[in-house]
Amino acid sequence: MNKAEIIELIADKVDVSKTDVEYVVDELLHTIEKEIIKGNEVKLSSFGVFYKKERLARKGTNPSNGSIITIPANNTVGFRPSKNLKAKLN
Numbered sequence: 001m002n003k004a005e006i007i008e009l010i011a012d013k014v015d016v017s018k019t020d021v022e023y024v025v026d027e028l029l030h031t032i033e034k035e036i037i038k039g040n041e042v043k044l045s046s047f048g049v050f051y052k053k054e055r056l057a058r059k060g061t062n063p064s065n066g067s068i069i070t071i072p073a074n075n076t077v078g079f080r081p082s083k084n085l086k087a088k089l090n
Helices: 003-014 018-038 083-089
Strands: 042-044 048-055 058-061 068-071 074-081
Touching: 003 018, 018 042, 018 048, 074 083
Parallel strands: none
Antiparallel strands: 042 048, 048 074, 058 068
């Protein structure tokens, strides 16, 4: 499912225009993005927690020639599902 499909599903379910739903979804995603970049956790009850995750530099293998390379440290987004979400999955 992609963003457009989510917007259409929500718009149909709550009987609101797709434009209005798209605005709300965009603002939600932008707010989550800003908070993660700041290093804050974003907790959505009954869903999970998004957080900034730091990866250390590490060794890797170049798949084209097999040589050892150093992969630099970087940041990514982590997600911990809530107990409620985990229970629904299992």
